Amino acid sequence: MKPLPWLVLLLFLGLNQQIVVTGTGDQFIYSGFTDTNLVLDGAAMVTAHGVLDLTNGSVRLKGHAIHPAPLRFHKFSSNSSTLQSFSVSFVFGIISPHPSNGFTFFISPSKNFSGALPTQYMGLLSDQNNGMATNHIFAIELDTIQNSEFQDMNDNHVGVDINSLHSVQSDSAGFYDDKHGTFNNLTLVSGDPMQVWVDYDQEATQINVTMAPLNLAKPARVLISTKHDLSTVLTESAYAGFSSAAGKANARHYVLGWSFAVDSPAPAIDIARLPKMPRLGGSKDLSKFLEIILPIAAAAAGALILVVFLLVRRHLRYAELREDWEVEFGPHRFSYKDLFLATQGFKDKYLLGSGGFGRVYKGLLPVSATEIAVKRVWHDSNQGMKEFITEVVSIGRLQHRNLVPLTGYCRRNSELLLVYEFMLNGSLDRYLFSEEGKPTLSWAQRFGIIKDIASALCYLHEECEKVVIHRDIKASNVLLDDEMNGRLGDFGLARLYDHGVDPQTTHLVGTIGYLAPELASTGKASPLTDVFSFGVFFLEVTCGQRPIRPNEEENQIMLVDWVLQHWQKGSPSDTVDGRLHGNYVDQEACLVLKLGLICSHPSMDARPSMRQVMQYLNGDMPLPELMIPAHMSFQTLALMQNEGFDPYVRSSYPSSMVSYGASPLTRHGYFPLENEIELGPQPGRGLHCHLICTQRTVGFMNK
Ligand SMILES: *[C@@H]1O[C@H](CO)[C@@H](O)[C@H](O)[C@H]1NC(C)=O
Ligand SMILES: *[C@@H]1O[C@H](CO)[C@@H](O)[C@H](O)[C@H]1NC(C)=O
Ligand SMILES: *[C@@H]1O[C@H](CO)[C@@H](O)[C@H](O)[C@H]1NC(C)=O
Ligand SMILES: *[C@@H]1O[C@H](CO)[C@@H](O)[C@H](O)[C@H]1NC(C)=O
Numbered sequence: 053m054k055p056l057p058w059l060v061l062l063l064f065l066g067l068n069q070q071i072v073v074t075g076t077g078d079q080f081i082y083s084g085f086t087d088t089n090l091v092l093d094g095a096a097m098v099t100a101h102g103v104l105d106l107t108n109g110s111v112r113l114k115g116h117a118i119h120p121a122p123l124r125f126h127k128f129s130s131n132s133s134t135l136q137s138f139s140v141s142f143v144f145g146i147i148s149p150h151p152s153n154g155f156t157f158f159i160s161p162s163k164n165f166s167g168a169l170p171t172q173y174m175g176l177l178s179d180q181n182n183g184m185a186t187n188h189i190f191a192i193e194l195d196t197i198q199n200s201e202f203q204d205m206n207d208n209h210v211g212v213d214i215n216s217l218h219s220v221q222s223d224s225a226g227f228y229d230d231k232h233g234t235f236n237n238l239t240l241v242s243g244d245p246m247q248v249w250v251d252y253d254q255e256a257t258q259i260n261v262t263m264a265p266l267n268l269a270k271p272a273r274v275l276i277s278t279k280h281d282l283s284t285v286l287t288e289s290a291y292a293g294f295s296s297a298a299g300k301a302n303a304r305h306y307v308l309g310w311s312f313a314v315d316s317p318a319p320a321i322d323i324a325r326l327p328k329m330p331r332l333g334g335s336k337d338l339s340k341f342l343e344i345i346l347p348i349a350a351a352a353a354g355a356l357i358l359v360v361f362l363l364v365r366r367h368l369r370y371a372e373l374r375e376d377w378e379v380e381f382g383p384h385r386f387s388y389k390d391l392f393l394a395t396q397g398f399k400d401k402y403l404l405g406s407g408g409f410g411r412v413y414k415g416l417l418p419v420s421a422t423e424i425a426v427k428r429v430w431h432d433s434n435q436g437m438k439e440f441i442t443e444v445v446s447i448g449r450l451q452h453r454n455l456v457p458l459t460g461y462c463r464r465n466s467e468l469l470l471v472y473e474f475m476l477n478g479s480l481d482r483y484l485f486s487e488e489g490k491p492t493l494s495w496a497q498r499f500g501i502i503k504d505i506a507s508a509l510c511y512l513h514e515e516c517e518k519v520v521i522h523r524d525i526k527a528s529n530v531l532l533d534d535e536m537n538g539r540l541g542d543f544g545l546a547r548l549y550d551h552g553v554d555p556q557t558t559h560l561v562g563t564i565g566y567l568a569p570e571l572a573s574t575g576k577a578s579p580l581t582d583v584f585s586f587g588v589f590f591l592e593v594t595c596g597q598r599p600i601r602p603n604e605e606e607n608q609i610m611l612v613d614w615v616l617q618h619w620q621k622g623s624p625s626d627t628v629d630g631r632l633h634g635n636y637v638d639q640e641a642c643l644v645l646k647l648g649l650i651c652s653h654p655s656m657d658a659r660p661s662m663r664q665v666m667q668y669l670n671g672d673m674p675l676p677e678l679m680i681p682a683h684m685s686f687q688t689l690a691l692m693q694n695e696g697f698d699p700y701v702r703s704s705y706p707s708s709m710v711s712y713g714a715s716p717l718t719r720h721g722y723f724p725l726e727n728e729i730e731l732g733p734q735p736g737r738g739l740h741c742h743l744i745c746t747q748r749t750v751g752f753m754n755k
């Protein structure tokens with residue numbers, strides 16, 4: 053059987069990178085050296101990628117790689133043996149940072165090279181046996197150093213060696229190209245893979261050596277052709293292999309593929325199946341490369357991912373919402389980033405208070421070093437936003453010394469941030485209702501604050517371009533500046549939640565205890581609903597009490613009714629805040645109490661306008677009489693006023709579900725009060741009766 057079909061079959065099956073076939077005429081082919089049983093000694097090794105590395109980068113260390121089975125070079129006839137022709141090809145590459153020796157392909161009777169010397173002897177021979185016919189060695193040297201001892205022609209040559217490293221014939225490495233027949237130098241130490249063909253023709257006793265770069269076919273013109281009868285040189289059976297022993301560190305002699313045949317041309321090496329030439333100085337350097345470069349690359353990739361992550365996070369963190377119509381408010385627009393930095397990321401530490409429509413944080417603007425208060429208002433729709441910003445944020449218009457100056461705003465998704473001037477003394481309710489020994493306000497301060505807020509409200513209702521209804525007047529919305537002047541805050545904010553078109557869907561906004569009864573039934577805010585709240589505020593400031601508080605029997609006492617009772621009994625002074633210890637002007641206190649009752653009258657028509665309130669306060673006009681039938685409370689009046697009062701509603705109404713209109717938190721009309729401190733039925737407060745008895749008429753109850 054011919055060996056070639058087997059070879060083809062094995063190639064076809066692709067069983068291995070390396071295919072060794074021994075047939076009648078000995079032959080083999082290695083395409084890479086993975087899993088081969090080459091005899092290796094010294095420095096020789098096969099890399100992980102299947103490349104035969106003869107030197108492993110070490111110095112003066114011999115390395116041999118030998119085909120394990122001896123090859124029969126002679127053919128026996130009846131009474132004699134004759135040497136047969138043979139053919140070899142191999143693909144190699146040399147890397148040599150410093151001038152160093154090359155390597156050889158050899159045919160030798162022995163695998164034992166223990167006596168050979170390194171460097172110029174290339175691990176093949178020694179000074180003891182060089183040139184001796186008993187060596188029976190034939191070799192092709194690929195030498196990269198010029199050694200005068202062996203009369204080397206140059207440091208880049210190919211030589212035919214017979215028993216000696218003094219070549220019988222040598223030539224500069226290179227090839228004649230097939231087209232023009234011109235000679236092309238090849239640099240052995242270039243690191244480029246090259247192929248060598250060695251053909252011995254026994255009949256002609258001719259040794260031909262040809263070489264070419266890996267990507268070229270075997271050139272037609274040989275590089276070396278020399279006549280030598282090898283019959284007496286080669287023993288009947290001999291080993292084929294490679295030897296080397298580099299004289300300098302990091303010189304690499306790689307063999308990628310190898311084929312051999314006796315009595316036929318060497319099988320062609322399929323260069324596509326060869327392992328890649330280790331380009332970067334061998335596996336050792338490669339691993340060093342990986343050791344150094346890989347962590348750097350990994351770190352760089354990690355850093356890149358981190359940077360992208362941070363950029364994305366930063367982008368999300370500081371993302372804002374801007375619309376075309378806002379352009380004109382540009383000067384009042386703050387960047388979210390500035391506000392984020394000013395409040396150190398809205399840290400709880402900087403929380404001034406929460407309630408009304410959101411949380412308020414203290415901040416310090418980095419550039420101007422101005423103190424600000426930032427109110428974060430959650431808002432889930434754009435409805436009302438434009439109106440609000442047009443009315444309130446285009447702040448130039450709303451300037452009054454008793455309004456908390458709004459300096460700007462910022463919008464994000466579902467969030468509106470309002471930037472106010474920081475009020476040094478905080479909100480009024482903390483002075484009025486604080487149990488822990490905060491200094492209470494003197495009567496003069498209280499009266500001043502009442503006048504301040506009246507003046508601010510008068511401005512909003514009657515003096516600025518457009519009527520602005522505050523909708524949420526109460527002690528906690530009154531702030532005190534550094535001179536203890538009252539400043540009204542949160543003006544117009546309620547508008548955000550007031551889309552008031554259809555009374556059925558109208559959203560009540562405000563705070564329980566301050567809501568005018570008609571607001572609950574009609575849902576329409578008006579300056580007079582503000583006046584109602586303002587009246588309650590009067591009483592709060594004078595009495596130092598919250599608008600609703602429980603009494604001993606767990607009933608809720610309305611501050612208005614409590615004051616009214618005393619008024620009707622002729623002892624209004626009994627309601628004045630005990631913490632004043634009688635240090636107040638009786639006349640002024642009575643004025644404020646009576647005015648408070650008039651303002652909080654359940655009937656809209658009985659309430660004065662803010663301009664009139666100002667006149668009464670300033671004593672420019674005498675107070676009218678209080679139009680309340682004797683022994684009737686406001687509460688009763690309000691109930692009578694709004695028909696459809698169901699006494700069971702009050703007791704069965706879940707206190708945590710007090711309908712407060714579609715809030716930012718709920719869309720279907722219920723407001724979880726726990727979330728809004730100012731609105732909640734807390735100890736000392738409770739639900740305003742006016743609101744409760746009118747739930748049904750406003751259509752909030754899902755009965
Ligand atoms: C080279 O191989 C020899 C023998 O296997 C070993 O002792 C030496 O450490 C190797 N040198 C390098 C640089 O790997
Ligand atoms: C055997 O060898 C001798 C010489 O050694 C030679 O003369 C003779 O012709 C050979 N016989 C054959 C059959 O080749
Ligand atoms: C190799 O040859 C040396 C002498 O050159 C000899 O001492 C040694 O025993 C031989 N080794 C083997 C394994 O034959
Ligand atoms: C090839 O190299 C030899 C020796 O280095 C030099 O003399 C010759 O000019 C080179 N030939 C070409 C074509 O580069």
Ligand SMILES: *[C@@H]1O[C@H](CO)[C@@H](O)[C@H](O)[C@H]1NC(C)=O
Nearest residue numbers: 251252253258259260274277
């Ligand atoms: C060797 O080369 C010569 C020409 O230089 C050629 O005639 C001969 O056939 C070649 N021999 C082999 C075995 O390739």
